[in-house]
Amino acid sequence: MYSKDLQNSPSAGIQERRAWDQPEDRSLGHIVACDGGKATISAKVDAGESDDLAGWAVGRLVTIAVGANRVVALTRSMHTTSALWIEEAPNAFHVELELMGEVRRQPDGSERFSTGISTYPYLGAHAHHIRSSDLVRIYDHGKSDVSIIGHLSQDENADAAVHMSSMLSKHFAIVGSTGSGKSTAVTLLLREAIASDPKLRVLILDPHNEFAAAFPESAVVIDTHNLDLPFWLFRLEEFTEVLFRGRPAVPDELDALRDLIPEAKKAFRGEQAGSRRHGERNGLTADTPVPYRIADLIALIDERIGKLDGRNEKPYLRALKLRLMAALNDPRYRFMFSSNTISDTINETIAFIFRIPGGGRPISTFQLAGIPSEVVNSVASVLCRMAFEIALWSKGAVRILVVCEEAHRYVPSDPSLGFVPTRQAIARIAKEGRKYGASLGIITQRPGELDQTILSQCSTIFALRLSNDRDQEIIAKALPSSSTSALTFISSLANGEAIAFGEAVPVPMRLKFNRVQQKFLPTANGTEVAESTDDPNTISLTTIVDRMRTSGGPDISDFQSRVSASEASVFDAVAVTRPETTTESFEPPRRSMPEAADTNLEPYNPNMLPGSMRVADPSASRPDSRIDRYDSLLRGDERQGACGSSGLRNTLLKRPHDSFFKK
Structure with a gap:
């Protein structure tokens, strides 16, 4: 209300x-x-x-x-x-x-x-x-625009109200142990927030896929099935986090990407010169959000390999090429490497994720559970960074609230445990966001494991039940010195009860949140688990395993059919050439597509798809037998598996990259 x-x-x-x-x-x-x-x-x-x-x-x-x-x-x-x-x-x-x-x-x-x-x-x-x-x-704010979120614990007939503008103009945090009612409190506060400010846009980083059920009429659900987050929106650090699967990047490969990605972007912009904006600067770096093609990047790597003297061959270039193909061929990364990513879709991506204009649904719940764990940090970094930049360059016209559930995962107290770009993006919102209309909502059950610099920027804190001594000490430091006694009973608060203090309340207030209707309660995966009538003594274990395997990722059967229908040679210098003016000039001849294929879907360049790589001239001699080993691995011969992706995947899992280059 x-x-x-x-x-x-x-x-x-x-x-x-x-x-x-x-x-x-x-x-x-x-x-x-x-x-x-x-x-x-x-x-x-x-x-x-x-x-x-x-x-x-x-x-x-x-x-x-x-x-x-x-x-x-x-x-x-x-x-x-x-x-x-x-x-x-x-x-x-x-x-x-x-x-x-x-x-x-x-x-x-x-x-x-x-x-x-x-x-x-x-x-x-x-x-x-x-x-x-x-x-x-x-508890009177002396202002008229307050939101009632519950009642006082001391008197249930006295309303507990917060000044929502004060809470959103800076940042807020909700802390509490598991089962204390954090998710319900988040649901209630966000409903009051969008009711008090219709211009507000809310992005929820949802690692447990539980908030889809909380806002059925005012939110869109973004998951791997409808997400199109182009790889070229990632900065270099974020992109290498994907390529190296969360491990430290190889310096030589990182330097190569830093040099070659701008060249790939220039090649794409040369073909799309007519669609460029006149105010866009000519300088391009690896971090500039300009589209490019992985095919161009691979061609540049091949060109650099071809210019090297055989005695001084650098194996890191071939390793980098293999990483690119592995990421491209991984069906879990399809949201980054879909067919739409080779065109400039930044406007559509921002409009969909950040709800501009919104279409009556100002909240987007970004479900991270279906995204590979090694990519979650990069995705969170991209989203938080874009949220700040949108608020900055809109000059305050767009007000964005970024809600980080399980925030201690992204900004932990130990700097070595967090992804640096994500920490920087969230810290920038915390320190500078309020000047431009970007707010931060921190949700965590372990405030002791959260970066205290981020927590100190939260002007309003709702502390639910906390049983850990370390967590209580952190909250005690944030409490006003005149209200330290409130901490003595924070470990015995009831479910849905909290102590609120900060900018949004005049004095520290012990309150009970209003109850949220059952149909609007956050639930895992957006739905409640239905009770099955099957007898565990008779159910087929094969059926369970089949369900597990089919739910592991999106349907990529059409994508795989296109891979099998294409022909190319990656290592043949004749087959791989630099694009001149059009995409068609870069594509080698291909077999006709099946009739059932959707010709409206623009396929990737065949040189980018390692499931169908074939040697253009099998009789041609190779300067180095190690290249033949790569060709067989990328093709996926009978010894490695039935398809090229299987051969490549098995090789990546079983052997380190450096072993392929040992003489």
């Missing part, structure tokens, strides 16, 4: 006013000690009247009368003076309080809460249950 009207608690108010109007000798207790931030109350309960202790529960607020003002304090601990409890006799006890602020009476007769204290409680001052009207004053 998006509202500025906060509710009061009539029943609690009657009880509190009755207690307030009683004579002073009927007060709940008296101050016996006080310093700059804490106070101690001495109280007594008569025999058989233990019900009066309900107002002294740990975590509840009380007030202390000081003249016309009332000092607000938080109950942090209690103990009896004798360390015993006797049912048949009066019991004396002490209540330790933490001072939070003061409700002051203004000259015009109105009352207002302030975190400062003008007059501290004196010895003997009376303590009372807090009035519900004082609760409203304490």
